[in-house]
Amino acid sequence: MTSTPSDKVKSSVAELEDITMPSLGADMTEGTLTQWLVKEGDKVNSGDIIAVLETQKGAIDMEVYSSGTITEILVEPVIEVPVGTILARIALAEPSNKIVKSVVPAVDKVNETSVPVVETSPVNKQVNVLDVKISDVKASPIARRLAKEQQINLTGIIGNGPQGAILLNDLTPLLTDKKQLNSKKLKFAGTTEQNMRNAIAVAMTKSKQEIPHFYLSVEVDITSAQQWLQQQNQTSPPEDHVILLALLLKALANSLVKYPKLNGFYQKDISQSDLPQGDHFEQVSAIHIGNVISLRQGGLVVPAIHDVDKLSITELMQGLRDITERSRSGHLRSSELMDATVTVTNMGERGADSVFGIIYPPQVAILGFGKVRDIVKVVNDDMVIAQVLTLSLSADHRVIDGMLAAKFLNYLAKKLQKPECL
Amino acid sequence: MSEQVLTYREALRAGIEQALIDDDRVFLMGEDVGCYGGCYGVSKGLLERYGEHKIIDTPLCESGFVGVGVGAALGGMRPIIEVMTVNFSLLAMDQIVNSAATLRHMSGGQVNVPLVIRMACGAGLQLAAQHSHSWENFYAHIPGLKVLSPATHTDAKHMLIQALADPDPVVIFEHVMLLNTRGDVLENSEVSMEKALVRQQGTDVSLITYGGSLHKALSAAKQLKKLNISAEVLDLRCLRPLDTKAIVASVTKTHRAIIIDEAWLTGSLAGEISAIIMEQAFWHLDAPVKRLCTVEVPIPYPSHLEQAALPQVEQIVTAAQNIMVAR
Numbered sequence: 001m002t003s004t005p006s007d008k009v010k011s012s013v014a015e016l017e018d019i020t021m022p023s024l025g026a027d028m029t030e031g032t033l034t035q036w037l038v039k040e041g042d043k044v045n046s047g048d049i050i051a052v053l054e055t056q057k058g059a060i061d062m063e064v065y066s067s068g069t070i071t072e073i074l075v076e077p078v079i080e081v082p083v084g085t086i087l088a089r090i091a092l093a094e095p096s097n098k099i100v101k102s103v104v105p106a107v108d109k110v111n112e113t114s115v116p117v118v119e120t121s122p123v124n125k126q127v128n129v130l131d132v133k134i135s136d137v138k139a140s141p142i143a144r145r146l147a148k149e150q151q152i153n154l155t156g157i158i159g160n161g162p163q164g165a166i167l168l169n170d171l172t173p174l175l176t177d178k179k180q181l182n183s184k185k186l187k188f189a190g191t192t193e194q195n196m197r198n199a200i201a202v203a204m205t206k207s208k209q210e211i212p213h214f215y216l217s218v219e220v221d222i223t224s225a226q227q228w229l230q231q232q233n234q235t236s237p238p239e240d241h242v243i244l245l246a247l248l249l250k251a252l253a254n255s256l257v258k259y260p261k262l263n264g265f266y267q268k269d270i271s272q273s274d275l276p277q278g279d280h281f282e283q284v285s286a287i288h289i290g291n292v293i294s295l296r297q298g299g300l301v302v303p304a305i306h307d308v309d310k311l312s313i314t315e316l317m318q319g320l321r322d323i324t325e326r327s328r329s330g331h332l333r334s335s336e337l338m339d340a341t342v343t344v345t346n347m348g349e350r351g352a353d354s355v356f357g358i359i360y361p362p363q364v365a366i367l368g369f370g371k372v373r374d375i376v377k378v379v380n381d382d383m384v385i386a387q388v389l390t391l392s393l394s395a396d397h398r399v400i401d402g403m404l405a406a407k408f409l410n411y412l413a414k415k416l417q418k419p420e421c422l
Numbered sequence: 423m424s425e426q427v428l429t430y431r432e433a434l435r436a437g438i439e440q441a442l443i444d445d446d447r448v449f450l451m452g453e454d455v456g457c458y459g460g461c462y463g464v465s466k467g468l469l470e471r472y473g474e475h476k477i478i479d480t481p482l483c484e485s486g487f488v489g490v491g492v493g494a495a496l497g498g499m500r501p502i503i504e505v506m507t508v509n510f511s512l513l514a515m516d517q518i519v520n521s522a523a524t525l526r527h528m529s530g531g532q533v534n535v536p537l538v539i540r541m542a543c544g545a546g547l548q549l550a551a552q553h554s555h556s557w558e559n560f561y562a563h564i565p566g567l568k569v570l571s572p573a574t575h576t577d578a579k580h581m582l583i584q585a586l587a588d589p590d591p592v593v594i595f596e597h598v599m600l601l602n603t604r605g606d607v608l609e610n611s612e613v614s615m616e617k618a619l620v621r622q623q624g625t626d627v628s629l630i631t632y633g634g635s636l637h638k639a640l641s642a643a644k645q646l647k648k649l650n651i652s653a654e655v656l657d658l659r660c661l662r663p664l665d666t667k668a669i670v671a672s673v674t675k676t677h678r679a680i681i682i683d684e685a686w687l688t689g690s691l692a693g694e695i696s697a698i699i700m701e702q703a704f705w706h707l708d709a710p711v712k713r714l715c716t717v718e719v720p721i722p723y724p725s726h727l728e729q730a731a732l733p734q735v736e737q738i739v740t741a742a743q744n745i746m747v748a749r
Contacts, residue, residue, distance in 0.1 A: 140677075140707060140708040140709060141704050141705045141706070141707045141708075142677050142705060142706050142707055142708045143708065144705070145705040145706075161709070162747070167708050167709070168677060168708045169708075
């Protein structure tokens with residue numbers, strides 16, 4: 001990409017930061033901006049929802065990760081762009097101390113020549129393992145003219161022409177007419193399920209092919225935990241009831257504090273592609289637990305509950321209810337889909353005895369909770385009836401060894417024996 | 423508008439006859455135009471009806487009788503010179519290019535050359551390499567000339583009359599494959615001879631062509647309609663000056679252009695038209711311009727090779743499908 005003089009002027013204002021299409025997980029290659037909730041000149045705070053995205057995971061509320069003023073809106077909805085495409089710019093309220101500075105020159109409103117891929121926020125940097133190639137956009141002359149007139153950014157539009165060239169017909173659905181917007185949305189509704197299926201297929205295939213998984217399981221007695229829950233719930237109204245999953249998550253978070261090697265990201269060194277020397281594990285101190293939530297219409301999402309180790313059981317319970325509800329209503333926030341450091345798949349009451357999940361890259365572990373069952377247990381030469389569930393762990397052998405994994409599982413099982421201490 | 427059905431040959435003859443009747447200054451001159459009735463039978467019967475002062479047989483000397491035509495035009499006559507085929511016109515090229523086309527300029531506007539030169543062109547009759555070429559582009563290259571390519575029966579009749587009314591030299595190309603075809607001849611010309619005409623309205627792709635390739639483009643358009651491709655067929659009619667407005671208008675509408683030109687690809691009019699589209703309609707294009715021209719070999723004698731060398735309907739259909747592939 002050549003930078004024009006005006007680009008240089010913009011770049012020299014060092015406080016500008018790019019807002020890019022977020023990668024909401026390794027399985028996401030592109031997202032569709034359906035609506036801006038801010039306009040140029042608006043002041044925003046870190047964490048504000050600034051746009052609505054349509055992704056393979058359904059509708060997502062996109063957050064901004066810095067505070068400041070939106071200076072430029074670079075793409076107009078509805079438009080599908082690859083992950084990493086610059087959507088807008090923000091003038092930071094405070095000087096950024098982020099290590100990774102934007103190295104992408106300003107993109108003209110009608111720039112069609114490259115796909116910017118550099119992730120500027122640390123959050124993005126952590127999770128984006130996608131190697132989006134910078135390549136020239138091929139578009140027919142009339143497509144370019146129309147894009148300019150309608151202020152459509154051609155980067156990321158999938159062209160149906162020869163060699164993927166963007167043709168007139170590829171743009172006509174994007175023209176920002178209200179009617180067309182609505183019909184576009186309808187079209188999304190029809191294809192979301194298939195999109196999600198495809199996304200799951202891609203991510204899981206990649207994970208299984210790249211990550212050397214190994215599996216262990218431990219049967220854990222949760223009789224005391226269940227009793228404790230019963231006591232707690234007796235004295236509280238139904239809407240405040242705590243479920244077993246909250247305990248499990250809390251115990252998991254505490255165990256991860258002790259065994260941080262299971263919490264983080266395995267980063268591939270993209271520049272050296274096949275050489276593993278550049279790959280490394282990046283341990284993360286924050287514990288954000290992704291929860292696999294299956295959707296009624298099919299498919300699943302994995303929104304994270306943040307900083308589970310720092311939450312009380314009650315707060316955690318609220319968090320669980322909240323993400324479950326919003327997963328189904330389609331108002332997940334982008335950060336929730338981007339920064340899980342470990343994932344949990346919970347089979348629930350109607351599920352299987354145990355589950356060995358596939359790791360969600362770039363994470364290195366996924367915990368499985370089987371369903372609760374009654375067993376006969378020998379205690380002090382006596383037979384007692386106990387409630388158990390199978391804790392299973394799929395771990396990335398590039399980072400974790402079997403002994404560590406076993407210690408971790410046993411520690412987690414032990415934690416669950418004293419629910420009052422969680 | 424009343425109309426009659428004639429062969430292209432009869433339509434040409436009707437045009438000549440009308441010119442002879444309308445204007446006493448008009449005469450027809452060329453090889454075999456009199457006693458033989460014209461090499462392609464266009465002037466059959468005219469000698470008997472109009473006499474040897476109006477229908478003049480010449481020796482086999484193109485530079486000579488074309489030169490005489492230039493002189494007669496300078497002298498106030500309205501000559502129609504028939505050069506048997508474009509292939510032989512090379513012998514008269516000095517007269518056409520250096521005299522007819524330049525005298526108005528060389529004389530500082532004192533004299534003009536109201537000369538009409540008719541010549542047969544095109545392949546398809548198994549006349550081999552020395553009698554089958556299409557060099558319309560040679561003449562379309564020359565400032566000072568006007569170059570017409572009547573592809574319809576109405577144009578066959580009326581373009582001659584329009585050409586005779588022009589104060590400057592006009593070259594008319596009559597495609598040999600059209601001579602025996604029958605078609606409607608309107609009583610009056612549809613438009614001025616310098617205007618291109620849309621012969622088939624369409625929205626998806628412009629088939630830009632002229633002369634002998636027009637009917638191929640029209641049958642291709644018919645087939646394409648069945649394939650759900652709406653082809654617009656633009657008949658250029660006048661190759662110099664080109665009706666660039668019509669070309670640009672059509673491409674602006676369809677965003678795609680295929681130029682069918684029975685000339686060799688390199689240096690063809692198709693290339694010129696493509697350049698015009700690039701210069702004036704580039705931002706309307708949704709696909710690269712496609713040229714369908716004759717294979718760059720001397721036109722072969724064997725029928726199957728001759729046909730293989732020329733742009734054909736199937737190629738136009740395929741090219742249109744390809745250009746529409748990503749629709």
